[in-house]
Amino acid sequence: MEPSGVSDEKRPTVDMVKDKNGTDQILLQNxxxxxxxxxxxxxxxxxWKTDKGDELLFTSAKANSKPPHPVRGGIPICFPQFGTRGSLEQHGFARNKIWLVEENPPALSSFDSIDKAYVDLVLKSYDEDTTRIWPHSFEFHLRVSLALDGNLTLISRVRNINSKPFSFSIAYHTYFSISDISxxxxxxxxxxxxxxxxFEKERFTEQGDALxxxxxxxxVYLNSRDVVAVFDHEKKRTFLIKKEGLPDVVVWNPxxxxxKALTDMGDEEYKHMLCVDGAAIEKPINLKPGEEWTGKLNLSLILST
Structure with a gap:
């Protein structure tokens, strides 16, 4: 879980902490x-904070952080579906389950680096509640890493350990903290x-140079480029969203x-958040038995003068 080979004064740190409800959290620091x-x-x-302590992700002051409620903010993982469909809860169950720290994760080639603080988590389909609503055997491996330059990377690997194929959709539902939505x-x-x-998922074509x-x-924007940018004029900063294996982009502001209709969000908080997600929604990912899918999201910050 912790890189080695760096002097103590320059070592990235990985610590286990607890929130007010006693839920385990991992704190990465570069x-x-x-x-x-x-x-x-x-x-x-x-x-996700800069080295000056500026928070880059939005979390509602009214968010319910007590399991099993998902937290309104940060980066919830919507899996195995985005939205509502069938008997699954909205945005799937992954954001409501307790994940485990994986001590001996499968190797990630050319990724481990001494200047990254990272943690490997895993979600498996072995509890009855999960298999009852989604009867597939899977392993979801997630690496979250913080680089020396402050970039945040999430790498997901979903493996089918079923005896039959299954399909899923996924989105990293990223709530960016912004100065003002306008x-x-x-x-x-x-x-x-x-x-x-x-408009009931009607298909349109984006006409503007910028949204x-x-x-x-x-x-849900379809088959997007691998890089999308969110410009915040007032705060003089830009979020760059780079993605692999995630063809779609969700954009949401309520x-x-x-x-006002959301019980876990303040009436005026919509002005200070914008969701822009790397996602795979329109064409679900199909996995045969033994197959694995990998998706990668890299978030970086550019400051302008």
Missing amino acids: PKGASVKISLHGGQVLS EVRVEGLETLDYLDNL TFESEVDR WDKKA
Whole structure:
């Protein structure tokens, strides 16, 4: 879990802490002071801070952090589905399960590095509650790492240990902390087709050079580029979202009416959050017995003057 081979004063650290409910969390810190906090409840990243202590992820002040409720904010993992379908709960069950720290994870080639603080988590399908609602045997391996430059990387590997094929959808439902929703724009989605959840998943084509926000947005952009950018003019910073194995991008802001209807979100908090997700939704991922899928999300911050 902890890299070796670096002098103590420059060593990334990996610590186990508990939240107010007694839920285990992992705190990653790089030598410069940046940090990432991950809850074993949901395998969910709850905090991503710069070396100056600036929080980059939004979490609602009204979020319910007591299991089994998912936390409104951070980066919930939506698996094995995004949205609602069949008997599965909305956005699947992964964000509501307790994950385990994996002491001897399968090797990740060319990834381990002495300047990264990282943790490996695993979710398996061995409890009856899970197999009753989704009757498939799987292993979901998740590595969360914090690099020396402050970049946050999530690598997911889902393996089918079934005797039959199964399919799933997935999204890293990333809540970015922003100055004001009217001050941000998203680039990298121009000319793409998208499914609009406000119009019963009707298909449209993005006409603008950049996506800006004046009302509720709930869209799945299809077959996007591997890099999407969120520009925050007021805070003079840009989030870069780089992804592999995740062809789609979800963009969501509930705006005022929807925010007021959410019990775990403040009425005005929609102004300070924007979800932009790396995802695989339109075409579910199919795994034959023994097959494994890998998806990677890398989040970085660029400051402008």
